[in-house]
Amino acid sequence: MIHELPWLPSPTPSERDELQRLNGREGLVAITRLAKLSELRWNVSEFGSIGRKLRKFLQGLDPDYRSDATKAGLSPLSLLIFASNTAVHLVEPLMASALARGILLECQVVEYQEPEAWLAENSSRLAAAPPDATLISLDRNSLRLKAMIGNSAEAEACVRSAVDRVVAVCNKLSEFTGSPVIIENLPADWNDPQGSIDAWVPGSPRLLATTFNHRLAALAPTHPHLLFDIAGIADLVGQPIWSAGRYWYTAKLPFSPTCIPLYAQRFVTLLASLRGKSRRVLVLDLDNTLWGGVIGDDGVDGIVLGGTNALGKAYVAVQKMALHYKERGILLCIASKNTREIALEAFRRHPEMVLRESDITLFNVNWENKASNIRAMSETLNLGLEAFVLIDDNPVERKQVRDAAPGVAVPELPEDPSAWLPVMQGAAYFEQQSLSEEDLKRADYYKGNIQRAVLQGSAGDEKKFLESLQMVMTIAPFEPIGRKRIAQLAAKSNQFNLTTRRYSEVQIAEFETDPSVVTFQIRLTDIFGDNGMISVIICRKGKTAWDIDTWLMSCRVVGRGVERVALGVLAERARNAGVTQLRGRYIPTAKNGMVRDHYAKLGFAKVSEVAGGESAWSLNLDEFVPQDVPIKVVEDQVA
Amino acid sequence: MIKETEFLKTLTEIFRTELDDERLHLEMSSTQSDIVDWDSLAHVRIVMRVEGAYGVQFEVEEIEEMDSVQDFFDAIVHHLG
Numbered sequence: 142m143i144h145e146l147p148w149l150p151s152p153t154p155s156e157r158d159e160l161q162r163l164n165g166r167e168g169l170v171a172i173t174r175l176a177k178l179s180e181l182r183w184n185v186s187e188f189g190s191i192g193r194k195l196r197k198f199l200q201g202l203d204p205d206y207r208s209d210a211t212k213a214g215l216s217p218l219s220l221l222i223f224a225s226n227t228a229v230h231l232v233e234p235l236m237a238s239a240l241a242r243g244i245l246l247e248c249q250v251v252e253y254q255e256p257e258a259w260l261a262e263n264s265s266r267l268a269a270a271p272p273d274a275t276l277i278s279l280d281r282n283s284l285r286l287k288a289m290i291g292n293s294a295e296a297e298a299c300v301r302s303a304v305d306r307v308v309a310v311c312n313k314l315s316e317f318t319g320s321p322v323i324i325e326n327l328p329a330d331w332n333d334p335q336g337s338i339d340a341w342v343p344g345s346p347r348l349l350a351t352t353f354n355h356r357l358a359a360l361a362p363t364h365p366h367l368l369f370d371i372a373g374i375a376d377l378v379g380q381p382i383w384s385a386g387r388y389w390y391t392a393k394l395p396f397s398p399t400c401i402p403l404y405a406q407r408f409v410t411l412l413a414s415l416r417g418k419s420r421r422v423l424v425l426d427l428d429n430t431l432w433g434g435v436i437g438d439d440g441v442d443g444i445v446l447g448g449t450n451a452l453g454k455a456y457v458a459v460q461k462m463a464l465h466y467k468e469r470g471i472l473l474c475i476a477s478k479n480t481r482e483i484a485l486e487a488f489r490r491h492p493e494m495v496l497r498e499s500d501i502t503l504f505n506v507n508w509e510n511k512a513s514n515i516r517a518m519s520e521t522l523n524l525g526l527e528a529f530v531l532i533d534d535n536p537v538e539r540k541q542v543r544d545a546a547p548g549v550a551v552p553e554l555p556e557d558p559s560a561w562l563p564v565m566q567g568a569a570y571f572e573q574q575s576l577s578e579e580d581l582k583r584a585d586y587y588k589g590n591i592q593r594a595v596l597q598g599s600a601g602d603e604k605k606f607l608e609s610l611q612m613v614m615t616i617a618p619f620e621p622i623g624r625k626r627i628a629q630l631a632a633k634s635n636q637f638n639l640t641t642r643r644y645s646e647v648q649i650a651e652f653e654t655d656p657s658v659v660t661f662q663i664r665l666t667d668i669f670g671d672n673g674m675i676s677v678i679i680c681r682k683g684k685t686a687w688d689i690d691t692w693l694m695s696c697r698v699v700g701r702g703v704e705r706v707a708l709g710v711l712a713e714r715a716r717n718a719g720v721t722q723l724r725g726r727y728i729p730t731a732k733n734g735m736v737r738d739h740y741a742k743l744g745f746a747k748v749s750e751v752a753g754g755e756s757a758w759s760l761n762l763d764e765f766v767p768q769d770v771p772i773k774v775v776e777d778q779v780a
Numbered sequence: 781m782i783k784e785t786e787f788l789k790t791l792t793e794i795f796r797t798e799l800d801d802e803r804l805h806l807e808m809s810s811t812q813s814d815i816v817d818w819d820s821l822a823h824v825r826i827v828m829r830v831e832g833a834y835g836v837q838f839e840v841e842e843i844e845e846m847d848s849v850q851d852f853f854d855a856i857v858h859h860l861g
Contacts, residue, residue: 186798186829193800230821387840392824399828 143567144378144403148552149182150543156181160191165198169206169213172198172240176215177547179241185234185401192233195240208753210245214731216416217245221272221318223259224252225283226395231405238405242413243527253393255283256310264317271318273643274415276369276408277310278325278395286327286349293343300349304356311366315647321415323367323408326354328375328396331384365628365646367411367574374400374407377567403567410572416643417633418527420550420570423466424515426533427477427484427506431463431496432456433558437479441486447493455559459532460495462562467500470580471571472522472587474503476514476531481506502587511538512545522587523636523696525732530570534558574632575625582673587697589670607701608771610667614703616710617777619653619660626674627662634693635732639725639739642691657682658690659714663707665698665772676703680711686722686759687715692739699735702770708743709767710774716762723762729754782834782860784808787853794829798822811848834860 152160160178165171172195179191199206207217218239222228232248239246249272251259256279260267281287284303288295311322333339333346340348354372361368375383378400388394396404413419428435433445433452447457467473473496477484484506488498503521505514511533519526526548533539539551552568554561573580619627628646635641644652652660663676675698679691689711694703708723715723725740740758741747744765750756792806799817812818818826827843830836830852836859838846846852 186825186832189825190797190800197800227821230824387838387843388824390840391843392820394824398824 142378142382143563144382144400145184146182146402146406146567148554148564148568149180150553152178152181152183160187160194163194165194165201168198168202169209172210172215173213176240176243179237183237183402185398188234188237188402188405189230190233191237191240192235195236196233199245207245211730215240215243215245216418217247218274218412218416219247219249219272220412221267221275222248222250222278223254223256223275223314224250224278224395225280226252226278227393228252228278228395230392230394230398231401234401234405235408238402238409239412242409242418244409244412244416244418246412260310260313260317264313267314267317271320274321274323274412275314275318276323276325277307277314279307280395281327281330281346281350284327284353286346286353288344288349290342290344296343296349296352300352300356303353304360307357308360308364308366311364315365315645319645319648321365321367321645323369323411324357325369326357326372328372328383329380331380362575367415369408369411371396371404371407374403377563378403407569410569414572414574415632417635419573419633420530421470421524421528422472422474422502422518422522422530423463423571424474424476424518424529424531424549425463426511426531426535426538427475427479427487429534429558430532431460432487432491436483436487441483441491444487444491446487446491452558453493455557455561457493457495459558459561462565463532464495464500466571467584468581469571469576470573470583472502472584473500474505474518475501476505476511476518478508478511479506500584502584510541510545512542512549515542515546515549523699525635532561532565575629582671585670589667589672604771610701610771612665612667612701612772613775614706614772615664615666615775615777616661616707617664619649619662621650621653623662623674624649624653627677630674630677630693630695631691634695635730636696636735637694637699638730638733639692639736640690640728641730641733644691652679659687659711661707661711663703665701665703672698676707678707678711680723682718683720685720686724687711687718687720689723689725692725702768702772704739704743705768705770706772706774709770710776712760712762712765712767721762723760724748725758725760727754727756727758782853782856784853787856788849790833791830791849791852794826794833798825798829806849808850808853809848830856836860 156178163171163175175191175195183191210217229250229252232250235248236246286299286303288299307324311324314322327350335347339345357368383396383400385394385396388398425431433456434443436444445453445456447453463473481504485498487494488496503518505518515529515531526546529549531542531549531551534554542549543551550570552564554564624646628644628649631644652658659680659682661678662674665672665675676694677691678689681688681690712723725745727737727740745758745760748757748759788806788808795806796802796804799822827838831838834856836856838855842855846855
């Protein structure tokens with residue numbers, strides 16, 4: 142059953158044993174072991190006990206554990222949960238689920254209160270110690286979703302008022318915390334009559350809830366708040382399983398505890414997307430995964446795909462699912478033990494193939510093992526293993542990848558391919574905060590990049606290669622249209638990120654009108670196409686020195702000289718303002734080692750460095766001479 | 781027929797995991813007021829574990845009235861005969 146997380150591998154007896162015996166004496170090592178175990182299929186009781194163990198282990202660590210944890214690849218995140226009903230029981234399972242994604246979750250829970258009153262009392266406390274994210278869970282009662290049956294004016298008014306209220310609460314929270322707000326929508330409730338009439342008669346409680354949900358969804362593309370679609374989760378598992386039933390009456394639980402693991406996994410996937418940990422690549426096997434049969438043996442005409450064949454139609458559905466993900470910015474890659482030309486034939490010739498060669502970013506079709514292929518993809522695409530999901534019909538291959546390429550999500554799948562889709566929909570691996578132009582064209586960018594790499598390989602001379610790209614860089618200050626993409630980069634960039642400051646959309650908006658900062662959103666085009674927005678710089682103006690608060694860049698464009706050009710423009714602006722120094726900082730994380738020498742390479746002098754690796758740098762503008770880089774610069778002085 | 785000793789053993793294991801206390805000592809007469817961490821949310825978790833262990837489903841009224849280990853035992857016996 143979906144709420145039992147069938148895509149996760151079940152714990153073996155020795156793993157169960159290990160969990161029981163794990164104690165916190167080895168500090169972070171124990172937590173790392175616990176993190177590995179938390180990736181398995183446990184029930185709510187077991188997830189809870191993992192969360193409790195984590196709590197205990199954390200208590201045993203140095204009070205200063207946050208910076209050590211960060212270096213161990215764990216990302217601390219403080220979450221405020223504001224709920225109409227009981228929520229405290231979610232904390233431990235949430236902590237366990239979060240640990241599986243490398244997030245060290247700390248929760249503060251506020252239950253049973255009216256949001257406006259609580260916010261009024263606690264605004265200064267919130268502003269002084271803001272959580273990294275807030276989850277809001279309001280029910281029909283708190284939202285006063287009630288109207289006379291048959292009265293459409295009243296029905297419309299109460300939905301509108303509920304939506305306005307939720308938006309106002311979200312805005313207030315954003316204002317006080319400056320961090321992302323996640324709002325739950327309303328799952329179906331078996332207290333509501335559910336005949337056909339109840340789907341359309343104005344004032345029907347069922348219709349009020351679905352209308353509320355539609356309005357909330359309609360706001361999502363333009364509002365900074367994130368939607369947590371628990372209505373969808375409840376729909377997937379079914380009301381009898383989702384409903385708290387007796388537990389609502391005994392303990393005001395909002396939904397059945399048996400669904401907590403699924404709720405937690407879905408919520409953590411959202412949190413992960415806020416932390417730059419979204420999954421972005423779908424790797425597909427070929428034989429018996431995208432078609433029935435083995436193409437090397439059966440030939441392109443002998444594989445089972447489409448037509449009137451039931452199994453063939455099931456494989457078409459699997460391909461359509463993959464294509465859908467590609468269309469919203471997920472990269473598709475193939476990893477298969479086959480002869481390349483034979484496998485490609487299916488993509489080129491088979492009339493029922495939904496996926497075409499142009500849909501696929503990388504074809505790792507060879508006789509190497511899958512884990513090495515995925516590792517190679519990770520290198521080529523410059524994405525960590527945690528960005529990958531593998532679909533493979535063969536349990537042996539699946540295990541090989543789980544063991545040899547940890548971090549890759551490898552769902553367990555039933556034997557029958559026609560039963561794969563509900564498992565994939567249950568897992569919902571690919572969440573994202575927003576959909577940008579870049580997302581829609583991402584596959585093309587990456588393909589372009591690979592073409593560029595091929596060109597570089599054949600060009601030999603670095604300078605000639607860069608010139609041949611005919612790059613044009615556009616630098617503009619932050620403004621509303623670029624806001625979502627800027628926030629997305631701030632949330633996702635891990636490697637080329639000097640200070641890893643995760644600004645929310647609200648904070649990015651504030652920078653737009655702040656006269657004390659200089660902001661750069663940098664776009665890059667070349668002969669292969671438009672790379673979109675690839676770098677963000679935020680610089681704080683001082684009287685004699687400007688401090689670079691944020692400098693991040695997409696890894697796609699490393700090695701092209703973009704940062705040198707950006708520095709040249711920034712230096713000129715600073716000089717024109719009468720400033721003599723530019724200062725920068727490097728704050729090390731587990732992932733940004735590549736920019737440790739960024740400022741050194743740009744000609745800055747190191748001013749200081751502390752134990753732990755954080756360094757401060759300074760550039761004397763009187764002595765600075767910008768380097769010549771074959772990139773044309775267009776400066777957009779948008780108001 | 782379930783024996784009280786077996787039942788106590790099973791419940792002790794359940795209470796120890798759910799209340800996170802490896803040294804918890806349970807008697808048939810232990811009540812919610814005796815055990816500090818046995819609050820309403822722990823009660824829900826314990827009820828779920830007991831239901832799972834014996835393959836039964838308690839009614840709302842039973843859950844509300846279960847205040848001691850003996851109450852749990854009586855309810856299980858009532859369900860399983």
